[in-house]
Amino acid sequence: MGISLVYFISRQMFPFGNNTILTVDLGQQYVDFYSFFKDTLLHHPERFFFSFSKAIGGQMIGEWAYYLLSPFNLILLFFSQQNITAGILLITILKYGFSGLSFAYFLEKRKITDGLITISFATSYAFMAWNVANQLNLIWTDAPILLPFIILGFFNLMEKKNYWLYPLTLALMFLDNYYMGYMVAIFLCLFFIWYQTSYFSSIQTLLKNIRNFIIHSFLAASSVAVLLIPTFYTLINSKGQYTEQNIHLKIEYNPLKILSKFTIGSFDFEQMPTGYPNLFIGSLGLILFFLYFFNPNKQIKEKISASLVSILLFGSLFFEPLDLLWHGMQFPVWYPYRFSFIVSFWMLFLAANAIQDYSVSIPKFQAAFVSLLLIGIIIYSWINQNKFSYISKETLILTSVFFVLALVILNMHSGFERLILKKILFLSFVIIELSTNFIYSLNNLSYLSQDEFANPSAALSKNSQWISHKDSSFYRIGQIYSRTKNDGLAHNMNSGSYFSSALEKTIPDFYGMIGQPDGDNYVTYSNGTLITDSLLAMKYFIAPRNYAELDSTTSQGYPLMQLSQRQDLSSYKYLHEDRRTKIFKNQFSLPLGYASNASISKIHNIFDNPIGYQTNWLNSVSNSMPQTRYFTAINFNHVIFSNTKQQTTLTNATFKKSNPNKVAKIIFKFTPKTNDSYYLSLGSNLDKDNVEWYLNDEKMNNYDTFRHTTLVNVANHAKNHEITITAKFKNDNLWLENFVLYQMDNKLVKSKIKKIAEQSWQPKYLSDTHLTGPIHISKSHQWFTTTIPYNSGWKAYIDDKEVTPKKVQNTFLAFPINKGKHQITLKYTPPYFFLGLWISIISIGILGIINIKETHIYNHLKKMFQN
Structure with a gap:
């Protein structure tokens, strides 16, 4: 923590200067989720389940399961929106510290190492390249903290010491981030095989261990079923839609390229989209990992088993089927080989198991073999340095020096009286080398300044608050300027834009049909027309002042990023202007629901023809002839x-x-x-x-x-x-x-929208998960149509009688409705939430029954009944 703090102060990161730790997804995605986290806990708890700030609306329990359930995030409750970057910096520093602490605790409890050697390995683990490279992916970095506790619990389970630690920490891993939990679960299967091979005693013991492992692993996962089952349903409709169907038995790249990742500073921006696995753990860790397999004090079966696990782990780093398996059968969008923290843990685990047997010196043959490996890494990297953007002569020279010094330290002959000196040198070397890699790697990145973050955020917050004070009804806000696609999350706005790995596929499909930018994991409402603005309840628009002619004067010294040309804002009512922005009101905006023709249920997907799609949509909801053109x-x-x-x-x-x-x-x-x-x-x-x-x-x-x-x-x-x-x-x-x-034809469009407004829904009670209000249907054979994305968690009621919602336009919730005055109620509960809740309760109860006999409470109860 001290090393990272000193570095961040030297980089003048807020609050120690005008730089921030925000870069790439941390600055473009996660920081907005953290603001949403704070607002939800303090003001809008129902948004844990559903939020209209997610594009045009969507379930949120899957987002929480992936992005927001780290206990470290509670620290953010003590930071304001403008200063949240300081809270993120604090969390980053703490996570480095807790990574080292958890690995140290594991080593000490297992009596693998002690004292200064423990601190050395803890520092290597905390500053392993995966942690440094994924500092900008804070949502994943709890995994290296929990993994040592899970493995310690695994040992306890196998040795019948403490049954609670394993299921408790594994359940916490799934709760914290199911994606990382999935990878840890795969590794546990490999670790179980290694353990049973290494410590095999009898078939009877093996069968008992298999039983305990399966039961406790299953109960650990099922104890958080209240979260995992609704999340699984979400994944089916989002990331699950992009599962790779064709798996190729191929090598993804020349495996020798991995060697370059054991050099100092082997990470930069180019490694983020399509790089190689981050494996740097320091010279001593790398050397001792290789020496483990030569250690004469280790049983042959243990080394063979460790070799097989190592081959599988390293093979996963370049063999496509294994790579896909670790990533849930989907190629990662950026940040490849996300499971490589597990490989680093495994390497340091074996290295720590080897250190005691090499505390005096390394046999000459083994020293020669390791030296050749290290020389090979340097020669390969030197010859191919032009192929790697992160390699320079300077970093290769540094790497070479550290390799030599590591060999010298390990080969120092040390009797008892000199052992302390060797341990001090060992620790000092680790701190210097890992700190050097930390500095060089992070110096390859650039970061947002505090002004670049705080100033647009302040403008957005001010605009959102001004509108909310004027209007308590439901509305969406179109953005002509933005900081990120998740501004809506950060500033309590229903902005129509969103960026998330768990975005339901139907939403980008719909955006693509109406002429808006979309991707697999994002949508942006930037190119609206009077038709889409009105039908989607885009009631307000915020734009840079004089947005057609932005300059440093109008933007007050920093740019407000303009998204699109919207000359048609002049057709809307001008409401407000401050030094930076303007606010317009779309007086033709419709509410969330309205009556439409039954033909709405028959609109088909039309890609690359937004004119045709918008025409069909408006004709259906306005009961117009199909041939009407706008x-x-x-x-x-x-x-x-x-x-x-x-x-x-x-x-x-x-x-x-x-x-x-x-x-x-x-x-x-x-x-x-x-x-x-x-x-x-x-x-x-x-x-x-x-x-x-x-x-x-x-x-x-x-x-x-x-x-x-x-x-x-x-x-x-x-x-x-x-x-x-x-x-x-x-x-x-x-x-x-x-x-x-x-x-x-603006006049014709406006007349149609006014006609729709005559049969629109006006919710009187309004929250993200519960809406109630009247509607007057003047014609027969109509459909009540909403712009609420369809989800099976919605329950619909007409005059307190439940009806079955349908999906129309492959996107929205709707259902038939009769002529007359009606009270419409919509309520949302995540699908399978209560099923998951009951499974969690039962699983926790079973775990308690299984394990309570191992506690002092059981012994006291036993004695009491005996007496």
Whole structure:
């Protein structure tokens, strides 16, 4: 903790300066979850189950199970929203400390090492490369803390010393993070095999151990079934949809590349998306790991068993089927080989078991063999250093020096009187080497400044609070500026955007159909139209002040990241302005539910045609004729081709640079004949990697990445004003995929929305899990349709009579409703929550019955009844 604290102070990380520890997902995702964690515990406990801040709404128990159930997170309750980065820094430092503490406790209790040697191995474990590399993935870093306790409990279970520690700590692991718990469970199976092979005594004992292991492991998992079963249901509808169907028996990369990861500072940004496993544990740990297999004091069967486990673990680092198994049959999106902390634990465990037998010196043959291995690592890394972004001559020289010093320390002849000196040198060396790797690795990363985090957060918080004080009804807020896709979570806003590994697949599918950016684990509501804004209850919009012309003056010295062009905000009511932002109200916004035609149940998925999908959607909910159209494709008045050949057809045409060495661009010009909104459809190929867009000679704001056709608002209230759109090539070719200019009939759309509002639902009681309110249905054979994502946890009631909800548009909750005045009630409980609760209660009871005889209470009760 002291080492990491000194480093963070030297980097001037908040509160010791204007830098923060936030980088990559920690800054773009987790910090917002932590704000949500605090707000939920203190103000909105129902959001543990469901929240409308998750995109357009979604279950949350799976998010808590993956992101938020670390007990360390309770520390954040003592930090404000603006200072939460200081709380995250404190948690990071504590987790380094507790990793070392847990490993030290394990070594001492097992009598594997003691004193200064224990501290040495604890430091190696705390600062192993996996911990350092995943400092930015705090949601996983409880696993290395719990793993030594779980293994200690395993030993106790096998030796019948204490039955409680194993199921208790394993259950806590599943509760803390089921994903890491899954990996630990796989390792426990391997560890059980190693143990039974190494300590085999009889078939009878083996069978008893198998029974105890299975029963206690199962009960540990089932004791948290109240969390795991609803989470499993969530996974089926989210990550489970992306399970790899085709498994290839292949080597993912040359295994020799792993050698480069045993050098100093072997981690940087390029390692995050598609890197190699993080295995650095220090020179002494690495050397002693190899020496374990030469140790004459270890039984042959123990070393053979350890060899097989090691082969399986290391094989998992490059053999695709094993890699997929550890990751739940899905390739990780960024941060590959997430289970490598288990490999590091195993290596240090074997190294610690070898140290006592090499406390005096290393036999010459073994020293020569290890020296050749270390020389091989250096030579391979030196020859191939250009292939690894994290390797430099400086780090290789440092690695070489540490290798030599490690061998020297281990080969020091030390009688009893010199043993203390050798242990001091051992510890000092470990501290210096592991600290050096820690510094070099983290120096390869860049971080958000406190201003970059706090200033946009303050603006968002201010806007959200201003709106909430003015309006107590349900609404969603569209963002024209953002800090992250999880701003809604952090600032108690229903913003329509979200980024999570547990996002239900139906949500990005829906966003892709209406012309919004989407991915497997994120959605962004940045490209709305009057139709989607109104039907999705996007009642308010927050935008940078003068967002079309952002500069340092209007942004008060820092940028508010603008997401998109929304010239059509001028059609909405201006409400409020401060030094940084403006707030608009969509006076055409509809509530969460409204009556619609039965045809809503027959709308099919339409990808890459947001115009068609929005038209069908509005026609269904407004009881309009299917042929009613709200968009008209129009031609450009003039097109200028620069350094590319002219073509008469633009949509889906491919253009090529005439001269590859010169800039190529196409300029499209049109003059609106009305004050309607004009939208440009852009296929997924027209993203930032292929083209740079300009609107009226200013860079056009559009979300950077999208995988389906999106709509960009390029004009509104611009009658008789020429609009210029420029496409600047980024490559030699440009494919104008789904490139069409559309004019919306604003008047017709508004009239349809007003008609829908006449039969809309007005909830009087409102929370994230319980909504109640009246609705008047004026026609027969209607459907009550909501923009609440369908989930089997929702129960629906019409006039206190339960009805069965249906899924429409493959997304939303709806059900048929009769003509007349009705009271509609919706209540949410996570699917299988009560089933999981009963299983947890029963499992905990069984564990108590099984294990209570091992406690002093049982002995006292026994004596009392005997007397």
